[in-house]
Amino acid sequence: MGAYHEGSLAVQELMGVRDRADHVGRSLGQDIKPVAAAFLELQPLLVVGAADPGTGRVWASALTGSPGFVRATSPRRMSVTTDATDDPRPDHRDPLAPALETPGTPVGTIALDPRTRRRMRLNGRLRPTPRGFAIEADQVFSNCPRYIQRRQSYETLTDRAREAPRTLGELDPRAMEFIRSADTFFLATVHPAGADVSHRGGNPGFVRITSPRELTWPDYPGNAMFLTLGNLRTDPRAGLLFLDWTAGTTLQLTGEAHAAFTAEGTRTVRFTLTEALWSPAALPLRWSAPEYSPANPDLPG
Numbered sequence: 020m021g022a023y024h025e026g027s028l029a030v031q032e033l034m035g036v037r038d039r040a041d042h043v044g045r046s047l048g049q050d051i052k053p054v055a056a057a058f059l060e061l062q063p064l065l066v067v068g069a070a071d072p073g074t075g076r077v078w079a080s081a082l083t084g085s086p087g088f089v090r091a092t093s094p095r096r097m098s099v100t101t102d103a104t105d106d107p108r109p110d111h112r113d114p115l116a117p118a119l120e121t122p123g124t125p126v127g128t129i130a131l132d133p134r135t136r137r138r139m140r141l142n143g144r145l146r147p148t149p150r151g152f153a154i155e156a157d158q159v160f161s162n163c164p165r166y167i168q169r170r171q172s173y174e175t176l177t178d179r180a181r182e183a184p185r186t187l188g189e190l191d192p193r194a195m196e197f198i199r200s201a202d203t204f205f206l207a208t209v210h211p212a213g214a215d216v217s218h219r220g221g222n223p224g225f226v227r228i229t230s231p232r233e234l235t236w237p238d239y240p241g242n243a244m245f246l247t248l249g250n251l252r253t254d255p256r257a258g259l260l261f262l263d264w265t266a267g268t269t270l271q272l273t274g275e276a277h278a279a280f281t282a283e284g285t286r287t288v289r290f291t292l293t294e295a296l297w298s299p300a301a302l303p304l305r306w307s308a309p310e311y312s313p314a315n316p317d318l319p320g
């Protein structure tokens with residue numbers, strides 16, 4: 020596939036960054052370079068996004084395991100496997116589970132390391148394996164550390180109390196406060212040839228709730244590729260994942276997102292909720308307190 024599809028090309032033209040996007044697009048490839056392979060093997064967290072093959076809804080989920088549970092097994096294949104302590108596959112109640120059990124599912128992934136403020140994205144087609152799944156890569160690339168909050172360390176709880184996940188038709192007060200306090204979330208989108216997961220970060224409060232079923236956030240300046248907004252231009256389905264980095268709780272949202280552009284070149288994304296899943300203590304990782312990125316814009320008073 021080419022570096023960009025029609026949605027991304029259209030947004031690049033709208034924003035007047037086609038030349039810059041062509042230059043940056045040279046970083047998009049299919050091969051997992053040795054430095055990227057080494058990075059993957061150090062990560063305890065992988066975020067995966069895809070469309071449910073039954074409902075068509077797009078979700079993002081967090082998978083965890085001991086470092087090495089994600090690794091490159093060839094220059095164009097990434098494998099996610101179990102190990103002695105953790106099963107990285109999502110709980111059977113996780114809405115993304117059917118997609119990760121269906122051969123050929125287009126998936127997007129992002130490995131983000133808060134310790135080094137590095138991230139790597141790999142998108143491709145999924146193949147289930149006896150101990151997890153593998154992804155044949157269509158796109159492999161890294162992003163700059165802008166808007167990533169540094170978290171110096173983490174610990175893994177081997178024994179933790181877990182409550183049953185709760186399905187929400189709209190955001191309740193606890194979920195609203197969870198979003199308002201977030202400094203990071205992950206955004207899964209799809210397009211005719213695949214899927215993608217991107218990172219969004221900012222100072223707490225950068226995501227605003229306008230109703231129990233609607234929230235908005237500013238689309239901060241980035242690498243000019245406009246992969247996410249390009250996807251939303253052709254297909255508004257989206258999945259959001261919010262994490263409590265200190266308690267392991269996750270909030271997954273699925274719905275539709277639309278971007279609004281101003282004459283000054285700023286963008287705002289508005290997300291309308293279809294369904295949410297609140298999962299207390301879902302993840303075993305407990306990260307240290309954040310150091311907010313110096314690139315985070317100040318929020319309006």
